[in-house]
Amino acid sequence: MSSDLSGSSDPRGPGVKLFARHPALVARDLIGMTLTVNGVGGVIVETEAYHHEDPASHAFNGPTPRNAAMFGPIGRAYVYRSYGLHWCLNVVCGETPGSAVLIRALEPTAGIEIMRARRGTEALGLLCAGPGRLCQALAVTRAQDSAPLDEAPFELKPSMQDIEIVVGPRIGLTKGVETPWRFGLAGSRFLSRPFPKG
Template sequence: MTLDELLAGTVHDVARGLLGWTILRDGIGGRIVEAEAYAPDDPASHAFRGRTPRNGSMFGTPGTLYVYRSYGIHWCVNVACEPEGTGAAVLLRALEPTVGLAEMRERRRVPHDRDLCSGPGKLTQALGITGADDGRAMGSPPFALEPADAAVEVVTTPRVGITKAEDRPWRYLIRETEWASRGPRRASP
């Protein structure tokens, strides 16, 4: 499957399908191990109330990055999917850091590599993703996306860190990963 075909799928297909792929920004990054789906009819989605100047990138062509501040503290990166104008995106929650660890360690200043990319804010800080990246294409410089080198076993759990529709099993993780943001709760295949 090509990247364009993958990103044109539903939020659930994309969230599941991106697991195992490697995302790089300026040659620094890792394997995606956790993602969450956000559909336009989802009350937890920034697109739920329609398009605004803040969330406009969510409505972009599949593969457009939607980068926003969470609680005014951390940047979070999402990947727009489904047909342009839909308002669907997948939040990248965690990576297994594999490339550019020295740079990530300098940016994050944490004692354990496990803490480099084990959460959406940690991930963006480690890769140097900021609001300036909002609207960029996931597969175009300074970003690169490399396909998974092997199939991965995926589990789903309810999403974390939200207050609306929190029980939907729209969080996707590679089974048995030690790099996820939080341990799976009520995981199912």
């Protein structure tokens, strides 16, 4: 599966054909793409979608200083701190404001030694398996909130091969628990958590 990041001549800018859709579609199509921050990163192997009408979404109750990026231009980063501990990286998307896709895990492919130093571990499978680990490995913080994903320090490249995607419920929620908007690269050993069988 390959996705066009060019946006053609759309005045809304690069990536609009990818990002100006329902977040579940965007989340699925991000699987297999390569994401780097200052040249460090890898292949996206796990995502979760959050629609603005989804009770589990940060945007469900409207704009706040924390979620302002979700109501801004699509194709930008929304970065928030989870439980006061870990940064989480999302891609702002949707046909209307307030939707985003959480990047849950990467397969490390670029800058692996840098990621190991940042994470304090040699274990390849633990570098980017989970949104908090991913942000630590890529040095993503609130400083990147609202930054466009088609400009430095970010780079997002489309997948050049067909892939198989698995689908399941999202993780760690108290609302919208059964909504099947978690997507993963089938067979990947870099997922944050296995998908349910069947």
